[in-house]
């Protein structure tokens with residue numbers, strides 16, 4: 042049977058919520074295939090209390106300590122994970138997908154010669170196989186993926202943000218604390234972290250948010266949506282391409298690498314609804330989407346949908362406001 | 363500086379009607395338009411900016427079928443110097459294998475920097491790039507939103523969750539995965555596009571690589587995801603739609 046090991050990522054002394062997605066997946070796996078769940082925390086002696094929240098939710102907690110592990114460093118983390126896992130022969134190693142696991146998960150897979158899948162959002166048993174489910178094509182299509190000899194060989198997974206629920210369980214956790222050595226030559230030096238500045242408007246505080254996406258097409262269509270925002274007493278925000286194109290400032294980006302909003306109304310205009318966007322707005326009280334593609338994934342989280350050209354509907358709507 | 367950029371030709375799907383083939387193992391591709399993967403376009407842009415600042419040459423590499431010649435040509439038109447296409451005789455789903463294929467060609471080239479996109483818009487893996495770095499034993503950095511060169515290292519800003527930025531230094535040679543929006547994109551002139559059509563693309567056959575290839579992952583089937591909500595679609599004429607919208611907003615106390 043596989044040992045299920047969940048990687049616990051922390052930053053500024055807090056566990057990232059993505060690690061709970063990974064734990065949620067681990068429970069789901071356990072329901073189907075059994076096995077014991079462990080958590081792995083890389084940390085410094087001074088910050089080891091981080092793991093307190095996990096006590097009594099899993100069978101085992103591995104606490105690998107070194108003062109160099111106080112904060113994330115790709116090469117040191119990779120070395121620690123590799124040394125830890127190479128001793129084991131059958132495991133499932135699970136990360137919550139984050140910016141850092143874009144570095145760690147694939148590099149670890151190569152170092153250990155283990156298959157890897159990213160952004161998993163479902164699993165199902167299928168005779169002797171297991172189907173790992175994830176999005177392709179920006180969420181328009183889902184795929185069921187099979188892994189050769191999945192039961193006999195180790196596997197590395199990352200879990201799509203928000204796709205599995207973590208519910209605290211009462212289990213006596215065994216704690217394995219160990220000081221590790223990390224003797225490597227570093228090519229990377231982490232200098233500092235910088236919080237992105239918020240401009241005049243804080244979109245997370247607004248009751249009404251109008252989100253614009255690539256479907257707005259052109260800067261020249263901005264006045265139209267600005268007027269809409271004004272009339273609805275809301276603020277303009279956008280998907281990543283709307284920010285990349287320079288239509289809006291970075292502090293107005295909604296999604297995994299931007300902000301999370303929960304307004305009374307989220308109006309999505311020309312946004313396809315990739316999961317990186319959806320995680321940032323799906324808990325809004327009321328979601329209305331206008332998109333000319335009836336199969337756009339944004340509709341799957343919307344209360345109301347309008348399948349139309351926004352360049353036509355918005356001006357018509359403005360006239361009646 | 364010698365820069366290699368890994369680019370991939372992907373179908374535009376966000377705005378297209380996507381249907382599955384009868385065996386559900388693929389999407390119907392006939393009517394789809396192929397372009398350079400969005401993030402790879404930004405990787406190419408970064409290479410072009412570096413070339414302008416520090417001189418040097420840019421080599422584009424892709425593992426793809428004949429259609430991919432188009433994105434190499436577009437790259438030439440923007441200012442890339444060389445193009446290599448490894449012939450994709452059959453679609454490979456395992457990103458580790460794609461990375462090994464790219465590595466087996468790149469290891470014979472001389473370079474200071476490899477640039478890639480953060481993820482591909484078709485597979486959305488975010489694996490191929492970092493796996494490639496490890497097969498070539500290079501240091502790596504993902505999600506790059508700003509980069510500057512100083513002597514033999516790069517100063518980088520990378521983008522984490524919630525807009526948090528991490529600043530780091532990385533030695534050259536190394537591999538970076540470029541996030542969209544790093545620089546505004548340039549467009550190639552018609553004249554440059556014309557000129558690029560006669561430029562040579564080096565073609566490599568998979569069979570020439572001569573090593574055993576094994577895929578550990580396979581696609582069982584695709585399906586169209588189910589809606590999480592019972593979405594109510596507002597239909598009718600423009601007039602009816604906007605009237606209905608206003609009615610709903612009034613009911614919900616928003617207007």
Ligand SMILES: Cc1cc2nc3c(=O)[nH]c(=O)nc-3n(C[C@H](O)[C@H](O)[C@H](O)COP(=O)(O)OP(=O)(O)OC[C@H]3O[C@@H](n4cnc5c(N)ncnc54)[C@H](O)[C@@H]3O)c2cc1C
Pocket residue numbers: 179253254255256257279280281282283294295296297298299300310311312313314315316317318321331332333334337349350351352376377480481
């Ligand atoms: C690490 C990482 C982090 C990311 N972080 C974020 C993030 O924080 N936020 C984010 O949003 N994305 C993020 N992304 C990008 C995300 O994957 C998608 O690429 C992005 O959300 C797509 O934006 P879009 O919907 O505006 O564009 P597209 O996907 O191109 O969709 C455009 C939509 O507009 C519709 N449309 C076009 N014309 C019209 C018209 N005239 N009328 C009506 N509809 C029209 C189309 O049908 C289509 O659905 C991230 C990606 C990665 C890899």
Ligand SMILES: Nc1ncnc2c1ncn2[C@@H]1O[C@H](COP(=O)(O)O)[C@@H](O)[C@H]1O
Pocket residue numbers: 368369370399401402423424425426457460464477478479480481482485486487488489490491
């Ligand atoms: N077939 C390919 N040819 C060249 N580069 C690729 C290919 N597939 C992926 N890449 C590179 O790896 C990055 C990540 O791809 P993926 O792992 O599929 O998300 C892309 O942005 C490209 O830079």
